[in-house]
Amino acid sequence: MGEPPGPLRKPLSEWAGILDAARLRVLFQDGTEAPWTSPLNDVKQAGTFICAACYLPLFEADAKFDSGTGWPSFFRPIDPARIATQLDFKLGVPRTEYHCARCGGHQGHVFDDGPAPTGQRYCNNGVSLLFVPQGQPLPALRD
Numbered sequence: 737m738g739e740p741p742g743p744l745r746k747p748l749s750e751w752a753g754i755l756d757a758a759r760l761r762v763l764f765q766d767g768t769e770a771p772w773t774s775p776l777n778d779v780k781q782a783g784t785f786i787c788a789a790c791y792l793p794l795f796e797a798d799a800k801f802d803s804g805t806g807w808p809s810f811f812r813p814i815d816p817a818r819i820a821t822q823l824d825f826k827l828g829v830p831r832t833e834y835h836c837a838r839c840g841g842h843q844g845h846v847f848d849d850g851p852a853p854t855g856q857r858y859c860n861n862g863v864s865l866l867f868v869p870q871g872q873p874l875p876a877l878r879d
């Protein structure tokens with residue numbers, strides 16, 4: 737996939753003019769979407785999931801699995817360099833938050849109870865992703 741593109745940093749005010757309120761809240765204001773609300777839960781076809789803020793491709797559909805949690809779930813990112821993590825203590829127990837390495841937009845949390853071959857479960861907010869079916873061109877990265 738080549739090297740990940742350089743970081744994109746925008747002030748919140750600029751994202752607020754680009755993203756709808758639901759995406760802005762989850763991506764940049766510490767929100768979490770309610771489970772079972774994302775149409776991406778039901779996507780089974782081949783394609784690519786891209787960051788809803790900057791359009792960086794983060795997950796391929798062949799790494800998606802049915803976790804039963806109500807959030808789109810993946811067992812590995814396209815490239816680990818596209819995901820950045822930090823410890824999150826919001827629920828009192830440490831969890832590993834992950835976000836788009838390019839724009840910093842919050843995606844979800846990663847857990848060690850996923851399926852083979854990685855054993856990881858990337859539990860992603862649906863609003864933080866867009867799905868591009870296979871055969872459709874990926875949009876140019878937002879800058």
Ligand SMILES: [Zn+2]
Pocket residue numbers: 787788789790791792836837838839840841
């Ligand atoms: Zn991004």
